[in-house]
Amino acid sequence: MPPATRSGRKGKIAILLSTYNGARFLRAQLNSFLAQTHENWVLHWRDDGSTDETVEIMRGFAAKVGPERCIESPSSGPHLGASPSFLTLLQENMDAEAVAFADQDDVWLPEKLAAALEMLEDAADAPALYCSRQYLVDEALRGARLSAQHGKAPGFPACLTQNIANGNTLVMNTAAAALVATAGYPADTVHDWWSYIVVSACGGKILFDERPQVLYRLHKTNLIGRARPLHARAMAALRRGPAVYMTMMRRHADALATQAARLPPEAQRDLRRVRTGLRGGLADRATALLCRRFRRCTLLENLLFTYWFLTSPETHPATAPLPGWPAAEPPAPAKLRVR
Structure with a gap:
């Protein structure tokens, strides 16, 4: 049985929601919070410079549920970008019993928070990160199909090659949230991928739930996800080539090196x-x-990764020493997006 139901109060969760021009889909997501079987949550939100009705919707929701259950961040307003905005919210709430990232355009299934707490409970005080499968749907929440399976979470250093922790499903306990919130982050990272990397590298538990817990709405304005079939995404990756992918791996590895004292010897x-x-x-x-x-999860993915890793041009001379261990070099300023 999950650790809390509608009548239970165990396991207070801070839901972290960064909004940006999300008025079109936002109400459906907010209603899905209200439909959670685990009711002991507080919504902490930060607006990232919206110019539509997003802020009015959020403040109206606060008036509906009470200001103690829907709290606007004191940093709300300036545009930071999605991942810095989410990580700012995390830094403001890292002492919560658990934190859950939430995207503005999805819909949570009713058992999402209860399922996360049920699995996180087994981790006790060790850092632990929960994530799950999703139903991939269109703009109107139709055509549901399951996301990929990752029954055995790969961990470190596989997390440097691929992200399996989609942010709209991700929940961390206090210990994991504190690790991520105090680790800094490299330029142009994605908050969910960086959380997965930090918790994995520091010896935390990665808990992957094979039960889908979110309706992941795919539409043209998604920050990361796109409503494209697998073969189209594969061809797009081949056209992009290894440069963006390998540069992001270098940034993640160098930023992680600043936390070397927290990592186990292996x-x-x-x-x-x-x-x-x-x-x-x-x-x-x-x-x-x-x-x-x-390595990456599937054979074909891993073959391409291995080829790219062995053959991509190096961006640093082989004769140069590694930037100070554990210190990392500052990241380059180019804008990158990679999954």
Whole structure:
């Protein structure tokens, strides 16, 4: 039985919602919060510079549920971008019993929070991150199909190659939230991927729920997701080539190196090998690929990853030392988006 139902008060969850011109779909998401079987939640929201009716909708929702259940961030207003906005909310609420990221255009299924708490309860005080499958739907919430399975969460350093923790499903306990909130973040990261990387690298538990808990609305204005079939996304990745993907991997690895003291010995060793490979020649890259779990989930994905890792042009001279261990070099300013 889940740890809390409509009559229970155990497990207070801070729902973190960053909004930006979301008036079209926002009400459906807010109503899905009200439909949760686990009612012990508080919504903390930050508007990222909306010019539509988003702020009015949010303040109207606060008037409906009470200001103690819907709290606007003191940082609300200036445009930061989605991931900095979410991570700002996390820094403001990292002491909560659990934190759940929420996107403005999705719909949560009623058991989402209860299911997350049920699985997180087994982690006790260890850092733990919950995520789940989703139903992928169109703008009108039709045509539901299941997202990919990840029954055995890959962990570190696989998390540097691929994100399996979709932010609209992600829930962290206090220990995991504190790790992510105090870790800083590299330029142009995605908040859910960076959370997955930090918790995995620091030895936390990654709990993947095979039960879908969210209606993930795919539409033309999605920040990350797009309503495109798998073959179209695969062709788009091939056309982009390895540059964006490998640059983001370098940024993640270098930013993670600033947290090296928090990593278990095996993770420190693997991270050093990966960073050396990212700057070195073929032998260094081949050595990095020997790290246990340094791979993507499927065979075809992993073949492409291996080819890109071995052959992509290096952005740092092989003879240069790694930027100070554990310190990381500052990231380049180019705008990147990669999943």
